[in-house]
Amino acid sequence: MTAANPTACLLVIGNEVLSGRTRDLNINFLAIRLGEIGIPLREVRIIPDVRETIIATLNEVRPKFDHVFTTGGIGPTHDDITSECVAGAFGLPWEPHPEAWARLERHYKPGDFNPARQRMATMPRGATLIENAISIAPGFTVENVHVLAGVPRIMQAMFESLAPTLQGGPPIASRAVHADGVMEGRIAEGLAAIQARWPDLDIGSYPYYRMGGGGVALVAKGSDAEAVEAAAHDITVLLRALGSHPVQGEPPV
Known part of the structure; x- marks a missing residue:
């Protein structure tokens, strides 16, 4: 922020x-x-x-x-x-x-x-x-x-x-990308590099588990909406490079 x-x-x-x-x-x-x-x-x-x-x-x-x-x-x-x-x-x-x-x-x-x-x-x-x-x-x-x-x-x-x-600041923008079949251990290094590239954003990794398998949701948040979009793009590129099929948004329940 x-x-x-x-x-x-x-x-x-x-x-x-x-x-x-x-x-x-x-x-x-x-x-x-x-x-x-x-x-x-x-x-x-x-x-x-x-x-x-x-x-x-x-x-x-x-x-x-x-x-x-x-x-x-x-x-x-x-x-x-x-x-x-x-x-x-x-x-x-x-x-x-x-x-x-x-x-x-x-x-x-x-x-x-x-x-x-x-x-x-x-x-x-x-x-x-x-x-x-x-x-x-x-x-x-x-x-x-x-x-x-x-x-x-x-x-x-x-x-x-x-x-x-209440006197606030810029609204907090948020973008999520999720991918089935991806475990956190595979993305940790690449995700750390993205966080270093965008130090003013909060970038988090959230594994999920459901019938038929699980995956990971990656979320970028911050008050700079353009930076959030750019970080979400970098996350998508990372997931594709690992052979997964990233989807914009949170995973369905």
Whole structure:
């Protein structure tokens, strides 16, 4: 990637993900969408609902990346502690957010805006709201930390409301070439030479296995679309030189 591209880190917060109880669907969505707006996702960490861990991890990554996204832990139950941990990481009071409080108070019937639901309107002082078109309760941003819901549909809605405000770089282009019957050991040397020829690109090799045999998919990614196309051409030439029949795109499932 070029220096023009800001970078992102994602913290997936939740014991249920670490235990295997919940399959995370947010990483793939955010990686793709962030790439489309020119903010490559450079690191993902999955951490538990433990106050000390969340605060320490936030304070480690937020100086290293232009954007830090969190998913999970902003609901109404006792283990939803992400919001108060963000406040702790920034040394800010955790208090009712006037606008979020007013929205939720209007949304619920009289008497239903109970202490548990009030937690969803309690945020670090000065937080900027992230709209939630699905279930009202908003996410929020503090400096370069963007706090999103863990439920995929709600997280996606929050991200789409946030995306226009994010300053990205050139979109990340990607080209894949695959070939059946090719093993990584045969292409390693040639692929290393292609990577050396295009040092600003990410070039990866991904073997696949399926009924009837396997092969390898080779992917070039970067913010220079012309360089990505040229690298994909070099990959195709390499595969043909090995006697295979390369096909543009990912292999069929």
